[in-house]
Amino acid sequence: MERLPYNQLDSVDYRYIRQVRFLRNKTLKQFEEFMGVDHTVISRLENGQIEFSPLYKERFKEACRRLRVSNIELVSIRKLLEMKSQRGYK
Template sequence: MSGQKFDYTLIPHIRRSRNLNQEDFADKCGISRSTLAGIESGSIPLTPLYYGKINDGLRRIRYSQFELDALKKMQIYRKRLGYGK
């Protein structure tokens, strides 16, 4: 499976869909909880290194491209309705 495409705004939704807190998902990704929190808030850039680690985490929790595409569509729909992130 090649890398999945996502941006930092999707990460909290992804982990919540698997009932994972930041600590648990950070562990799956091989990064610290504080780093994950920074990425989720946008205060730490989603560099290629972190992107790869989060992609590894997505594979570990078996998050499919289909689920990611559905989440992206839902986010676009929510923005159109004026719900923000």
């Protein structure tokens, strides 16, 4: 993983899950192998239907490490989510 002055994984929230899945071209079923959580739970996390607790956050961070998601990719996702929010998109 590329190293920036700070660790981008510390600032992730549930909205990053879907974006990382799309970046790595993974279905919910495939992503459950990386996150160690049932695909139905991942779907509910992505949609904000259940709390993104510290346990789920750690599992997501581990999935990012296993998928070699770089800090630059996480920064890009943050920018994308900020732009969507500013434009009123979900």
